[in-house]
Amino acid sequence: MNAPRKLKVATTSLAGCFGCHMSFLDIDERLLDLLEFIEFDRSPLTDIKHCGPCDIGIIEGGVCNADNVHVLREFRANCKVLIALGACAVNGGLPAQRNHLDLRDILAAVYVTEEGLAPGTQIPNDPELPLPLNQVHPIHEVVRVDYFLPGCPPSADAIWKFLTDLIAGRTPHLGHGLIQYD
Amino acid sequence: MSESSSFILDDQEIPFMPGQSVMQAALTAGVFIPHLCYHPEFRPHGSCKLCTVKINGRPATSCTTPAAAGMAVESNTPEILDKRRTLLQMLLVEGNHFCPSCEKSGFCMLQALGYELGVVAPRFSLLYPTRPVDASHPDVLLDFNRCILCELCIRASTEVDGKFVFALSGRGIKKHLVVNAESGKLADTNFSLADKAAQVCPVGVILPKRKGFAVPIGQRRFDAAPISAHVDEFKPVVSAQGERP
Ligand code: SF4
Ligand code: SF4
Ligand code: FES
Numbered sequence: 001m002n003a004p005r006k007l008k009v010a011t012t013s014l015a016g017c018f019g020c021h022m023s024f025l026d027i028d029e030r031l032l033d034l035l036e037f038i039e040f041d042r043s044p045l046t047d048i049k050h051c052g053p054c055d056i057g058i059i060e061g062g063v064c065n066a067d068n069v070h071v072l073r074e075f076r077a078n079c080k081v082l083i084a085l086g087a088c089a090v091n092g093g094l095p096a097q098r099n100h101l102d103l104r105d106i107l108a109a110v111y112v113t114e115e116g117l118a119p120g121t122q123i124p125n126d127p128e129l130p131l132p133l134n135q136v137h138p139i140h141e142v143v144r145v146d147y148f149l150p151g152c153p154p155s156a157d158a159i160w161k162f163l164t165d166l167i168a169g170r171t172p173h174l175g176h177g178l179i180q181y182d
Numbered sequence: 183m184s185e186s187s188s189f190i191l192d193d194q195e196i197p198f199m200p201g202q203s204v205m206q207a208a209l210t211a212g213v214f215i216p217h218l219c220y221h222p223e224f225r226p227h228g229s230c231k232l233c234t235v236k237i238n239g240r241p242a243t244s245c246t247t248p249a250a251a252g253m254a255v256e257s258n259t260p261e262i263l264d265k266r267r268t269l270l271q272m273l274l275v276e277g278n279h280f281c282p283s284c285e286k287s288g289f290c291m292l293q294a295l296g297y298e299l300g301v302v303a304p305r306f307s308l309l310y311p312t313r314p315v316d317a318s319h320p321d322v323l324l325d326f327n328r329c330i331l332c333e334l335c336i337r338a339s340t341e342v343d344g345k346f347v348f349a350l351s352g353r354g355i356k357k358h359l360v361v362n363a364e365s366g367k368l369a370d371t372n373f374s375l376a377d378k379a380a381q382v383c384p385v386g387v388i389l390p391k392r393k394g395f396a397v398p399i400g401q402r403r404f405d406a407a408p409i410s411a412h413v414d415e416f417k418p419v420v421s422a423q424g425e426r427p
Contacts, residue, residue: 087280087281090304091274091275092308092310093282096280096310097280100278100310100313137308140303140305148302148303149302152282174302176298176407176408179296181287181297182287182399
């Protein structure tokens with residue numbers, strides 16, 4: 001008898017702070033239980049650079065620059081199920097607090113008019129750098145998203161409940177105490 | 183006289199006093215109906231529509247509909263819960279609700295109802311409106327980003343404080359809360375932290391300064407139990423007949 005095939009899981013952080021990934025690691029030794037059922041593809045945990053065909057894609061962070069859009073589309077194209085993990089992926093979160101400001105003004109405030117800058121400092125324009133978007137967007141405004149797990153970050157218990165439900169083939173249900181917006 | 187008057191709410195018999203709304207009767211009987219613009223101390227406003235139920239098959243706001251004997255009221259049905267979730271989602275995307283930095287988090291009715299009804303996705307595109315805060319007043323901060331236009335502050339300032347500090351202005355998606363002063367600033371009104379209007383906002387707009395995040399996460403109003411378990415806190419203060427509410 002063959003053991004059931006392990007589910008392939010890819011994760012990434014776009015315009016996030018890696019707090020959601022840290023919260024994921026906070027499931028602690030349950031990570032070993034999880035690894036009985038899943039294996040990681042592209043993820044900060046494996047350092048694989050591109051996403052292959054996967055069962056589950058987990059996106060932390062919203063979309064704040066052109067590279068975020070490319071990575072998000074790569075995940076959507078390769079993952080059967082795509083999950084928005086955390087406040088930033090769900091509604092833009094902290095980075096989206098810049099949305100009522102003009103992008104040029106923000107860059108100027110940091111690189112031009114700020115006191116104490118080194119002489120000659122200017123707004124970075126290296127072609128290697130991804131172009132920032134005018135506003136930060138939650139990921140469902142760019143690709144179709146199958147599941148949302150809010151929280152800043154979602155607690156380890158919420159992530160555990162969510163993933164174990166999903167792996168068992170149930171619709172993830174959080175319930176009081178695990179669903180949180182802050 | 184009509185001690186025996188009652189109606190049926192989701193298979194449960196709910197007694198009522200003459201003059202009570204469906205909402206007041208349900209809350210008195212310990213049955214929670216989600217609401218935002220209803221407040222036990224004020225006349226019903228009927229604007230948020232979150233309390234919508236079906237009465238004899240027709241949608242109606244339970245906070246404004248007088249209870250009547252023999253009504254068949256549906257509240258906790260998949261169809262109605264779905265409509266309520268949609269209303270909450272529209273409110274959340276129309277403002278800037280960044281709960282992690284909101285002092286009202288854990289005490290907020292909009293947030294607590296989102297949890298109660300299982301709202302996890304925004305569903306719609308976010309509007310990200312530009313609404314500068316008013317920090318002019320020495321004791322109170324106004325963060326308009328979170329206003330849901332329930333008019334409770336307006337009702338409190340007008341009916342209880344007699345001060346007319348707040349009003350709504352504009353139409354449709356442009357409707358917004360304004361402060362009744364030439365400058366538009368709260369500091370230029372006679373508003374005070376002791377006003378009733380400073381106590382009633384169900385969300386995080388009217389906030390006392392220097393008090394943020396005083397209660398640790400885990401001990402806030404809606405941390406331990408969902409809002410539906412707080413039903414006693416929403417029971418009408420005057421149960422019947424003419425007088426407010
Ligand atoms: S008002 Fe309520 S829903 Fe809005 S940000 Fe504050 S806690 Fe969150
Ligand atoms: S400030 Fe608060 S109480 Fe006043 S209308 Fe807005 S949400 Fe309602
Ligand atoms: S609570 Fe009834 S319409 Fe708002």
